[in-house]
Amino acid sequence: MTDLLICTALALEARAVRRGLSRCPVRVQFRRTGVGPRRAARVAAALPAFDALAVTGFAGSLVPGLRAGDVLAAEEVRYGDQTFACPSAPLLAGELTRAGLRARTGSLLTCDHVVTGALRRDLAEQGAHAVDMETAPLARAAAGRPVAAVRVIVDTPADPLLSPATLRGALAARRVLRRLGPVLARWAAAIAPRTVLRDPPGLGGADLVLVLGPAGSPEARRLLETATPPARLVDAPERIELGWLRGVRTVALTATGSTPPSLVDTAENALRGLGPVTSGIRRTAGEPISEDAQP
Template sequence: MTADGAEGDGAVEHGAEANEAEANGAEASGTEETCRAVGPVVCAALGLEARAVRRGLTGMPVVVVGYRARRADRLPGDRAALVVVGFGGALDERLRPGDVLVADEIRAADPGARPVPCGAPRLLAEELIKDGLSVQVGPLVTTDRVVRGRERAIWAAQGARVADMESAVVAAHAGGRPVAAVRVVVDGPGRPLLHPGTIGRGLAARRVLARTGPALERWGALLVRGEGDQAADAGARTT
């Protein structure tokens, strides 16, 4: 779920096409290169989120997958992991606007759907904390609409910490690759999305999102080197 849902499809298409061209260029470089896993790819729902997270990245690619990840089939198949990054809605009061939730599992709203465990979530949280961000770790649920009121309380009672509308869809396209999800909180209990204060919270959340890039790249490097599982076993303290 994102705070900038009013942004038009034009920006989304532009970002998606640019990244699709990059993926196609990689495919043209030869079978040996494309079959080799080369680090994670960042998945953002909308152009605003993609532009924010790109500010802190030096080499990790960003693909705009669209609202509700309807363009998730454009994700490159040669990347080692998928990382969904963007805004989200808190489901309990322990998360405040500007806090970061690193998912340890991704749940789909569909009855009977199995949760998807995330790759080295505590290692990722630890890297974000090193950069001064307020981070918590917990379950994320993907819904097909903005969660409000009683529905928010129901998901919270089941242990979900944040709701979005893309992560489970992206996870379904992972093909066995590790998946991670990082959401910066914009709204939550007592701070509804449809409120004048959302503009200020959204701008603040975008600034936080722009600071996530270095940690994402450090985490990705550790994951590719095979150090993710070892570090995850050690755990990391989160606030």
């Protein structure tokens, strides 16, 4: 069973997430860091053993499209000149959306101070979507283990901190936090080392086949029909449900001729966010599958 460590800055954030956890498929521990990167770094230096790390709580939006109560599943966490990748963000965003939440992926920036005024616009122009004050030191401490950074928006450029709308935003964000627990548990339950096969012959040799392509495509239907193990048709990594991956150790990825190769790459990268992946690539007909173990 996976050991999931959930870190929040505030006790009220931890209580909100904990309320949503029941009959959990993973072992869960909580750690409260306090506010700010220095406090988070002190806690990060003495974390208990864990298999997967999730950092959650409130954040501030830097872009107009992120409103109070929205959820950002960070694709990356930036802090100064450091960047920490969170490859499974598309899988989390899709799961959050299916849970009825407004979710998207994007870049999360950790700062050592509250961001206000024109600085929000400046940071947004540099590619950041939201800002917090704790995630980066914790992401660094994950040291290659799966990490998720899932932040609920409280304040926005239109409704900054200490405005009358902040209270409404905080109440909305707390309600959303109560719904994050089951999604984080499903994410942790899907974590495992895997082999990913690219276009295996006969679509066999896998526990799960993911066919990447448009639903109405005759080629996609043919691929589904010829797949030996259970097969799922998806048109984006966000459509891959975490529940499909629980207990699955070998995944085959194949795509229709009209599907961009980058989509297959993106799907494999998302799976790498759930643990070490060994790749098997079918190069041309009749050639053997080459395997390359990667973290």
